[in-house]
Amino acid sequence: MTARILDGKRIADELLDRIAARVAERVAAGRSRPGLAVVLVGADPASGVYVKNKRKACAQVGFRSFDYDLPADTPEIDLRALIDRLNADPSVHGILVQLPLPAHIDATAIINRIDPRKDVDGFNAANVGALVLRQRGLRSCTPKGVMTLLAHTDRPVRGQHAVVVGVSNHVGRPMLLELLLAGCTTTSCHKFTRDLAGFVAQADIVVVAVGRPNLVKGAWIKPGAIVIDIGINRLADGSLVGDVEFDAAAARASWITPVPGGVGRMTVATLIENTLEAAETFFD
Ligand code: GUN
Numbered sequence: 306m307t308a309r310i311l312d313g314k315r316i317a318d319e320l321l322d323r324i325a326a327r328v329a330e331r332v333a334a335g336r337s338r339p340g341l342a343v344v345l346v347g348a349d350p351a352s353g354v355y356v357k358n359k360r361k362a363c364a365q366v367g368f369r370s371f372d373y374d375l376p377a378d379t380p381e382i383d384l385r386a387l388i389d390r391l392n393a394d395p396s397v398h399g400i401l402v403q404l405p406l407p408a409h410i411d412a413t414a415i416i417n418r419i420d421p422r423k424d425v426d427g428f429n430a431a432n433v434g435a436l437v438l439r440q441r442g443l444r445s446c447t448p449k450g451v452m453t454l455l456a457h458t459d460r461p462v463r464g465q466h467a468v469v470v471g472v473s474n475h476v477g478r479p480m481l482l483e484l485l486l487a488g489c490t491t492t493s494c495h496k497f498t499r500d501l502a503g504f505v506a507q508a509d510i511v512v513v514a515v516g517r518p519n520l521v522k523g524a525w526i527k528p529g530a531i532v533i534d535i536g537i538n539r540l541a542d543g544s545l546v547g548d549v550e551f552d553a554a555a556a557r558a559s560w561i562t563p564v565p566g567g568v569g570r571m572t573v574a575t576l577i578e579n580t581l582e583a584a585e586t587f588f589d
Pocket of ligand 1: 355401402403404405426446572
């Protein structure tokens with residue numbers, strides 16, 4: 306079998322087009338234009354690229370974008386005061402603080418200071434708790450974007466065996482929950498898993514979010530499985546690869562996400578989707 310490409314770029318662009326149309330409609334009807342505040346502390350090059358993409362997506366859909374580029378030595382108390390101002394600002398519907406933050410700042414305290422109704426990353430404890438309890442809340446962008454991608458395959462999600470490799474706070478663990486809540490039987494693999502190949506070989510859906518090039522071998526993939534590669538790794542020659550051996554996996558899978566052009570684009574589009582959702586759900 307040769308896999309079909311799960312084209313995150315096309316699916317994300319279509320989502321952004323639909324959001325742009327809804328923004329135009331709301332503004333024409335006299336409702337507020339959604340606004341997203343994007344806060345970058347320091348000059349980490351990778352964070353700079355991600356933030357640029359998020360601000361570009363805001364412009365693409367007609368959101369207001371509030372840009373804060375703060376020096377790396379910004380005191381935590383100043384960042385807290387900025388969050389408080391943004392929480393109180395009615396023209397701001399979403400707040401994103403790009404991670405990682407410099408080591409002198411308590412990132413957990415900053416994320417949890419964001420009003421949960423404006424936490425469009427879905428990272429704060431209230432929103433993660435809402436996901437666990439199936440309550441209304443904003444869902445973490447990468448796992449939610451993966452669920453959107455899965456809805457674009459010709460395969461059902463419910464009843465499948467999903468294996469998630471990686472257990473990070475913001476991706477691996479919420480991804481496992483999303484799949485569980487969608488009716489999958491789920492297996493979580495991590496650095497203490499003894500037979501990673503054996504678990505991956507049982508997966509109807511395999512999602513890999515570790516950050517190690519070619520960790521998952523193509524030969525492990527069950528014929529016909531769906532392969533979602535969340536890893537983005539830059540090699541010494543400057544090229545970008547995921548966590549899965551792409552060519553060998555694509556020879557066995559039914560669907561596979563490319564890197565780049567797969568999950569990364571969906572994460573940004575889902576952030577924009579969450580911001581519109583915040584405006585419509587909590588502030589209209
Ligand atoms: N750093 C890497 N990815 C993300 C993300 O999705 N959101 C935030 N806030 N920081 C990140």
